[in-house]
Amino acid sequence: MRKLGSIQYFLLALVILAVPATSRAQLSASITIAPPALVVYSQPICPQEGYLWTPGYWAYGDEGYFWVPGTWVEPPSEGLLWTPGYWGWNNNAYAWNGGYWGNEVGFYGGVNYGYGYGGSGYQGGYWRNNRFSYNQSVNNFGGRNFSNTYNKRVTVSNSSHVSYNGGHGGISARPTPAQESFARAGHTPATEAQSGQQRAAAGNHEMLASVNRGRPAVAATAKPGEFSGTGVVAARGAPAASRANETKANENKTEANKAAETKGAENKATENRTAENKASANKAEASKAAETKATENRAAESKANDNKAAENRAAASKATENRAAENKAAENKATENKAAENRAAASKATENKAAENKAAENRAAAKPAAKPEHVNATPATRNATRPAQPAAKSEKPRTEAKPAPAAKPAPAAKPEREPAPAHTEGAPKQAAPQQHQAAPQQHQAAPQQHQAAPQKQQPAPKAPAERPTEEKPK
Secondary structure (H helix, E strand, O other): OHHHHHHHHHHHHHHHHHOOOOOOOHHHOOOOOOOOOOOOEOOOOOOOOOOEEEOOEEEEEOOEEEEEOEEEEOOOOOOOEEEOOEEEEEOOEEEEEOOEEEOOOOOOOOOOOEOOEOOOOOOOEEEEOOEEEEEOOOOOOOOOOOOOEEOOOOOOOOOOOOOEEOOOOOEOOOOOHHHHHHHHOOOEOOOHHHHHHHHHHHOOHHHEHHHHOOOOOOOEEOOOOOOOOOOEEOEOOOOOOOHHHHHHHHHHHHHHHHHHHHHHHHHHHHHHHHHHHHHHHHHHHHHHHHHHHHHHHHHHHHHHHHHHHHHHHHHHHHHHHHHHHHHHHHHHHHHHHHHHHHHHHHHHHHHHHHHHHHHHHHHHHOOOOHHHHHHHHHHHHHHHHOOOOOHHHHHHHHHHOOOOOOOOOOHHHOHHHOOHHHHOOOOOHHHHHHHHHHHHHHHHHHHHHHHHOOOOOOOOOOOHHHOHHHHOOO
16 A cells, blocks of 8 residues: 555656646645745755756645755756746645746746745846856855856845745735746746656655654755765754764665665656556547548538539539520520611611602602693683683682692692783783683692602692682673
8 A cells, every 4th residue: 555655646746747837736636734834954065067956845745745855957958947836825725836947937936945046036047158157146166166157146035934825824926927928938847857856855754744844854955866975955953963873864865765766667667657558548549539530521521522513513503594594685686686677677668668759759749730731721712702700619629629738739830820812912801710710720630749649748739820819800
């Protein structure tokens, strides 16, 4: 049972280290006891130039909180800075927010871890020209001279040793907009050396808060995993141990390290099997997802093809309808044009016919009207011996001389003025009525001309023989 609990603890520790600061560790949602105050210790000497300081912190395992000593580590790459993890009160429980490497130092709960991490940002140094510049007022070099250093006094406003944010008695700091943007940026998780430091602390019973009462014998180390030797720093106020105790402690530490190594190997094998199982499960899920995606793609392609075929059929049907409509319109237009041509031809023929009739009328009207006068000249002389008739009879030819309207005759409408013999010397004055008798015959000849062109009717001209001045008897 002890071995199984340790395996579970190591797995939990690995998960906690892998959690970035942007998420809350839900695995510790049931932790309602606040972590202890931070351990007070002196910083060990930096082993060599290029190492960066990572402060110690309280982690949680099967037996409660245990201290993970601070240590110097090599960053994953040049230009990266470490943002420490912190405990935060969330959903009525304390949750761990894992640390991470990034180009900027983000929010770490306002916790004063010391040695440059005063609660906000980092004052222990900075990168310049791919080399890290150390602040001598913060870092411990053990009297050695590093080539890239500077000296800047650091003032820490938060002097408490509270190790958590929020909750009862916790720090009330909140992230700035810049720190929130850093938290959303790309991160690099803790290195393998940092993970090994936590595993070693978890396997050391002396690191439990319930055992050391907040004053562990190993508070910080010069290098990760080295819990013994000159690079180990104890917590301030820890009870001094005799040489025998130190020897015993070293032996215990050695055994603990060996056990930790064995445990680490076992955990590594378990992790490998878990990773393999996880990889197999992920591969199966990925394969299943790929098959599902391929099925969806085929369905989408089939649907797209069906839609395209339907659109093509609709387009072809529409084109056929449009061509039929265009052909029908062309046929109707041709029929209309043919009908218009026929009407135009008929109208033209009618106009030509009318023009021919008009020309015939005009030709008929243009014939000389003297011929009827010669024909009627003999009756006029024949009737010269007849006595003059009353003027009332001269109106009878007027009523008979009203034919349908016709074209005006030629200037032969004045026949009474042409027969000059009516004024001969031997003729009596009563010969004037005889001229009036001849006029109706000429007037009767006019209807014959009118019948030659019946299409155009005009009012018949008045006969000039009806002038009252000529019919009045003396």
